[in-house]
Amino acid sequence: MKKLSFISTLTLLCLLLSVSSCKKDEAAADSGKGNLEIEIDHLAGTEGLVLGTKYVTAGGDTVSVSKFQYFVSNIVLIKSDNSEYVVPQDKSYFLVKESSVSSKLLTLTDIPSADYKGFRFTIGVDSARSRMEESERTGALDKGAAALDMYWSWNEGYIFFKLEGNSPQAVSMMDTADGVTLHVGGYGYNGSPNNLRTAEIISANGVATVRSNVTPEMHVIVNVLDVFDGPVKLDLAGHAMTMGGTYASVVADNYKDIFKLSHIHND
Amino acid sequence: MKCVCADSCHCLTSVVMKIHLILLATVMVLLTSCGKDPMAERAFEVAIPANFPEMKHEVKFTKEGFNLGKKLFYDPILSRDNTISCGSCHQQHVAFSHADHRFSHGIDNQLGKRNATSLQNLMWNQDFFWDGGVHDMGQIPFNPIQNPVEMDEDLAVLLQKLRANDEYRRMFKSAYKEDTINLAYFTDALSQFMGALISANSRYDKYVRGEGGQLSETELRGLTNFKAKCSSCHATDLFTDNSFRNNGISTSIESDKGHYEIVLLPKYKGTFKVPTLRNIEKTGPYMHTGSFNTLEEVLKHYAQGVKQTETLDKALIKEDGSLGIELSETEQAEIIAFLKTLTDEEFLNNKSFSE
Numbered sequence: 001m002k003k004l005s006f007i008s009t010l011t012l013l014c015l016l017l018s019v020s021s022c023k024k025d026e027a028a029a030d031s032g033k034g035n036l037e038i039e040i041d042h043l044a045g046t047e048g049l050v051l052g053t054k055y056v057t058a059g060g061d062t063v064s065v066s067k068f069q070y071f072v073s074n075i076v077l078i079k080s081d082n083s084e085y086v087v088p089q090d091k092s093y094f095l096v097k098e099s100s101v102s103s104k105l106l107t108l109t110d111i112p113s114a115d116y117k118g119f120r121f122t123i124g125v126d127s128a129r130s131r132m133e134e135s136e137r138t139g140a141l142d143k144g145a146a147a148l149d150m151y152w153s154w155n156e157g158y159i160f161f162k163l164e165g166n167s168p169q170a171v172s173m174m175d176t177a178d179g180v181t182l183h184v185g186g187y188g189y190n191g192s193p194n195n196l197r198t199a200e201i202i203s204a205n206g207v208a209t210v211r212s213n214v215t216p217e218m219h220v221i222v223n224v225l226d227v228f229d230g231p232v233k234l235d236l237a238g239h240a241m242t243m244g245g246t247y248a249s250v251v252a253d254n255y256k257d258i259f260k261l262s263h264i265h266n267d
Numbered sequence: 268m269k270c271v272c273a274d275s276c277h278c279l280t281s282v283v284m285k286i287h288l289i290l291l292a293t294v295m296v297l298l299t300s301c302g303k304d305p306m307a308e309r310a311f312e313v314a315i316p317a318n319f320p321e322m323k324h325e326v327k328f329t330k331e332g333f334n335l336g337k338k339l340f341y342d343p344i345l346s347r348d349n350t351i352s353c354g355s356c357h358q359q360h361v362a363f364s365h366a367d368h369r370f371s372h373g374i375d376n377q378l379g380k381r382n383a384t385s386l387q388n389l390m391w392n393q394d395f396f397w398d399g400g401v402h403d404m405g406q407i408p409f410n411p412i413q414n415p416v417e418m419d420e421d422l423a424v425l426l427q428k429l430r431a432n433d434e435y436r437r438m439f440k441s442a443y444k445e446d447t448i449n450l451a452y453f454t455d456a457l458s459q460f461m462g463a464l465i466s467a468n469s470r471y472d473k474y475v476r477g478e479g480g481q482l483s484e485t486e487l488r489g490l491t492n493f494k495a496k497c498s499s500c501h502a503t504d505l506f507t508d509n510s511f512r513n514n515g516i517s518t519s520i521e522s523d524k525g526h527y528e529i530v531l532l533p534k535y536k537g538t539f540k541v542p543t544l545r546n547i548e549k550t551g552p553y554m555h556t557g558s559f560n561t562l563e564e565v566l567k568h569y570a571q572g573v574k575q576t577e578t579l580d581k582a583l584i585k586e587d588g589s590l591g592i593e594l595s596e597t598e599q600a601e602i603i604a605f606l607k608t609l610t611d612e613e614f615l616n617n618k619s620f621s622e
Contacts, residue, residue, distance in 0.1 A: 134405050135451035143409070144422045144450040153409035155400045155529050189402065192530035246531060 032212035034113055036077070038106040041262070042068060042098050043223045049098060058229030061236040063180060067164040068098040068224055069150070070255075071140065072106065073129070074122040078200075080115040080207050087111075093125070095140040095147060113211045118202035119218070123256060124160030126196060127187040131156075152185055155244060159185045160195060161255055163227060170240030180240045182227075184248040184255075193249050197256035206264045219262040230254025319467070320503045324390045324404040326462035331442035336460030338438065339453070341622040344428050345408075346374055346418035353411065353457075356383045359620055362546035362611075363387065363464060369557030377416035380523065382557035384542060385550045387466040387614070393509035397539045397555045400529045404462060405454045422450065429453070466545050466614040467504075474608070475504065482608055489605025492598045499582055506544035506609070512580040513537045515573030515590065516554050525555070537578050546615065548607045562606060566599035 042049040044065075054064045072094045075087040087108055097103045125141065137143065141158070143151040150159045163182040170178050188194030201220060208216035228234040232250050239247045339345065341354040356371040357363040363386035365371045371383045381397045395401040401410055411417040412425065429435045430448045439448045442456060471490075473480025482490065493501075502508040511526040513536075520527075520537025527536040539555045553559040559568065573583050573590040583590060594602070614620075 131403060133451070134454050137451075142450070144426050148421070148423055151409075153401075153406065153413045154396075156402050156406045186531075190530060191532055244531075 033110045034210040034212050035215040036108045036111050037217045040104045040220045059233040061169040063167040065165040070161040076120045077116045078118045080117045093140045111210045115207040117207045120200040124196045125158040130187045159183050167236045169236045183243045195252040199259045201261045208264045209266050216266045221262045226258040227255050326458050332456050332459040335438045335442045336456035347420045361549045364550040369552045373417035374419045381555045390462050404458045408457045466611040468613045469609045469611040471608040485604045489601035500541045507541045511538040513578045518574050520576045548610045562603045570594040
């Protein structure tokens with residue numbers, strides 16, 4: 001009832017002001033729901049990331065990437081009036097993999113019609129979900145399928161972010177001498193480091209107009225070389241084998257800022 | 268109490284499990300007879316003393332789930348080359364630890380780096396494994412299954428193997444009323460079997476519960492000494508306070524960092540979970556390093572073998588700064604006599620837990 005009376009007041013207000021094309025008006029008139037797509041492109045510099053290709057990092061290391069994947073979860077959409085829509089928990093876990101085209105298109109369904117200027121999300125899997133019964137760990141979180149290589153069974157919890165590859169600068173204790181392994185997890189169990197990071201992407205111009213008949217797309221770009229070039233320029237010589245541990249937090253601080261909005265289109 | 272028909276009529280396939288938690292918590296695994304009265308033949312009945320602490324992980328039991336869990340526990344199909352089962356390194360006659368093995372050999376005869384722990388009273392554990400890397404019952408099995416030197420199996424492949432097996436398809440369906448084999452059901456079944464591994468019927472238990480168990484003069488002196496000198500860590504009738512401590516077994520806290528690897532807090536370097544002492548007479552070799560073969564060596568360690576390292580537990584540093592626990596040879600012998608009263612023959616010989 002409250003919502004209805006709010007909508008009618010708004011409509012009345014618009015009528016009174018004789019505003020002919022008010023976006024808010026349009027959204028309010030469409031009281032239904034729609035979908036929103038988030039498409040993620042992985043780049044190396046300005047070009048598309050090509051697995052196995054050699055790149056040079058900000059720290060001067062040469063690196064090629066063989067695997068690049070991470071969890072996107074707990075998405076909160078931000079409307080142009082700064083109010084927020086929290087995507088329901090059960091529909092808010094995605095595992096993005098460079099090797100899987102379909103995984104790079106995140107489709108959010110049943111989103112209230114509104115104008116959205118951006119979103120906020122967790123890189124990783126929150127502590128509550130990390131401790132849930134196995135039956136609550138489905139879809140992207142199923143370690144028997146999608147999340148097969150994204151779980152630490154020795155240190156209960158998901159691997160939030162995984163970048164693997166090779167670098168001549170890498171000095172590894174393992175037999176793969178030039179192997180680069182950056183695995184980050186850790187949700188802060190019992191005082192341990194919390195490597196969950198939140199990213200926020202806000203559009204400087206243009207909004208995604210979700211309507212029952214309009215499914216906008218937000219295009220997000222991720223420059224994989226930015227992982228190596230954050231608050232700390234990653235030093236592969238010393239840290240090529242990062243599987244959790246203290247350096248994982250350094251990597252997490254770097255990758256929390258790699259997500260950039262390229263553009264939005266509403267057609 | 269024994270199931271008289273265990274071998275002749277496959278009554279083991281109809282274990283009925285119920286948990287009663289009224290005042291005195293009672294866990295019963297009931298074996299039905301082939302006849303009409305399902306209560307007639309009890310495999311065992313475990314009464315948990317009133318001073319047992321609060322349960323940390325509750326498991327819901329069904330007879331079908333327990334049976335499936337038991338089959339999985341003893342099935343080498345869980346390992347990459349179908350050679351290693353959970354039961355390979357967790358043997359019932361030694362309280363589901365590994366008899367005579369300092370370290371267990373897993374797949375391709377690779378050795379692990381820590382002594383296989385016993386499996387008992389798991390529902391009262393806070394964290395699992397020596398380093399406390401697992402915090403939920405349901406996540407226990409994935410650790411050894413995925414460990415490259417233990418079972419080294421890929422979970423997707425494991426599911427394929429189980430799904431291709433008619434017997435498993437039948438048992439999963441019977442347990443979960445759905446023609447589906449997934450990790451949720453898989454781990455629930457194993458939790459049911461492992462959760463049912465409750466040891467609380469030792470002579471000591473029967474003594475403290477006033478059920479007719481008698482302790483000798485020596486054992487009683489051992490109990491008194493134990494309470495004074497050991498129970499700050501080996502607390503409650505679970506004989507562990509679930510904490511992580513450095514007990515001075517190693518000269519280095521870097522060689523195996525233990526709980527530190529999980530929480531990355533420097534104070535935990537070289538600390539390991541305080542183990543239960545139930546059935547301790549049977550569960551040697553002792554310590555996470557498996558360094559001691561006898562309880563005499565263990566007590567001697569605490570009396571005069573404790574090694575100084577940065578994170579050594581405060582309880583092992585005397586007021587004058589010297590290390591260890593003040594224990595005369597007589598006191599050591601008495602404590603050992605007491606510890607042997609924690610042996611639970613009913614648990615060690617319970618057929619409903621056997622392969």
